[in-house]
Amino acid sequence: MARVRARGGKIVGAGGCFDLLHAGHLSLLEQARLLGDALIVCINSDASVRRLKGDDRPVIGERERAALLTALDCVDGVIVFGENTPARVLTELRPDIWVKGGDYAGRRIAEADLVESWGGEVVTVPFLDGHSTTTLIQHVAQQAGAR
DSSP: OHHHHHTTOOEEEEEEOOOSOOHHHHHHHHHHHTTSSEEEEEEEOHHHHHHHHOTTOOSSOHHHHHHHHHTSTTOOEEEEEOSSSSHHHHHHHOOSEEEEEGGGTTSOOTTHHHHHHTTOEEEEEOOOTTOOHHHHHHHHHHHHHTO
16 A cells, blocks of 8 residues: 555545445445455354344354455455444545445445545445345345245
């Protein structure tokens, strides 16, 4: 990040659980990466995902989620955070742009005040309809139940 900033580049951040990585996640991350010179993805730890989504989540552990995200060409780094929100890591990272999916369009993003406090910008990118982890899990469960 220091090298990117030293040459005047922009750091982009995106965050979420990224459980069961799917095309919707990939679309968001590729769009986010186009907005700057480096993309850092902040992911919820396993304990954080359980608190937010329930005891049956995450389906994929934080180490594997981080490895999968790191393997994507559009991702330059991954940070795992244990809190319910990425506020602490955002304060350390101080991205120039914080990206959320289009499902947040028209709503005030919870991290907006924090990101804007250092001159950062919050951007929503178009949501890829029909792609959600919860829907994917429900579909797999229905298929398994039908057998």
